[in-house]
Amino acid sequence: MRYFLIFLSCCIACSSHAQQSMYKQLQTKMIEAANGDTITLPEGVFTMPGSLSLEGKENIVINGAGMGKTILSFKNQVTGAEGIKISNSKHITLSNFTVQDAKGDCIKAQQVNGISFKNITTEWTGKPSSKNGGYALYPVQCQNVLIDGCTAIGASDAGIYVGQSKYIIVRNSKAYHNVAGIEIENSSYADVYDNEAWENTGGILVFDLPDLPVKTGTQARVFNNNIHDNNHPNFAPKGNIVAKVPLGTGMLLLAAQQVEVFNNAITNNRTGGVVIVSYFMTENPITDSLYNPYSHDIYIHDNTLTRKHQRATMQGRIGKLYRFKLKFGKDVPLIMYDGIIDEHNKQSVICLYNNKQQTFANIDAGNNFKNKSRETAAYECKGKSYDPVKLEWQ
DSSP: EEEEEOOHHHHHSSHHHHHHHHHHHHHHHHHOOOTTEEOOOOOOOHHHHHHEEESSEEEEEESSTTTTTEEEETOOEEEEEEEEEEEEEEEEEEEEEEOOSSSSSEEEEEEEEEEEEEEEEEEEEEOOOOSOEEEEEESSEEEEEEESOOOOOSSSOOOOEEEEEEEEEEEEEESSSEEEEEEESSSSEEEEEEEEEESSSSEEEOOOOSSSSSSSOOEEEESOEEEEEEOOOOOOTTTGGGGGGGGGGGEEESSEEEEEEEEEEEESSSSSSEEEEEGGTOOOOOOOOTTOOOOEEEEEEEEEEEEOOOOOOOOOOHHHHIIIIIIIOOOSSSSEOOOOOOOTTTOOEEESOOOOOOOOOEEOOGGTTOOOOHHHHGGGGGOOOOOOOOOOOO
């Protein structure tokens, strides 16, 4: 194993020439690194004019001096779509540094078996804006994903996003001022726990979406999280699926299956604590014949749910729905279900058990909201619990 130390003195690091040199040195080390190498980043703020990429490597560690101590700034980025991209690799660890203001996604990992983000901050430093990149931490089509002790701020889609992947742990992390704080999409075997999501539009999302190579996700456990005050106005670019998420959403399960939600504190989310809906609620057409648009096998238990006595969002189509169709006033249910089921395959949809201060509504969306019901008796049951996720490396 070799160790590369990329070092620039504080006085040299201030010059634009040195910044260009730092970028070239770091990219060269990523290209030339032998399997098993460690690349050590010094303390300082370093401007990156282009994307950094690592491809086709195994057992590489990129380690900084600490979050907020080693800062890679892409604010003046002129080339590349991401800040850092890791692809077609195995057993890669990124730790102890900050990535700021990437033109697109801050850190993207694609087709990596074993990707670990430890104590990484990814952020856009200005106000939340649709011009910010979509994703802060963005592993997609990966296996054995660990996100631990990270912070994501300002993403115009999702701060911490894992898509089309399997064997996933997201823990001890913070997400705020994003459209979606944490999102698990078309992924299987995910544990999301001991995180804090606040001041996002939506706190934690579990989605299955159509027209993707991986058609369905399964077995997500979302537990021991603090999901509170996710009431930020939605700033996603128009056309993005998360642009439809209403402010005030604690947790949104969209066409999700086999999801267990337990031991969470879900507090002061204006429009809904936990919202379970089918893809039909997006009002987008479905052309993917292999896609299942229904949520089913959702088990919500042992959570504590509270909210202020106030109206749900009055913004956009969702605001009109609450105002003119649902008419909840200030008595907004903490758990809301759209009531749309697959008539040809009536699977278990939701089970509610032992939630503190629970209020509930089936809004009967498939029947134009005519038979809304707050009765929980049909849904009071113990659902299926799933085994903890085990990663094949760590």
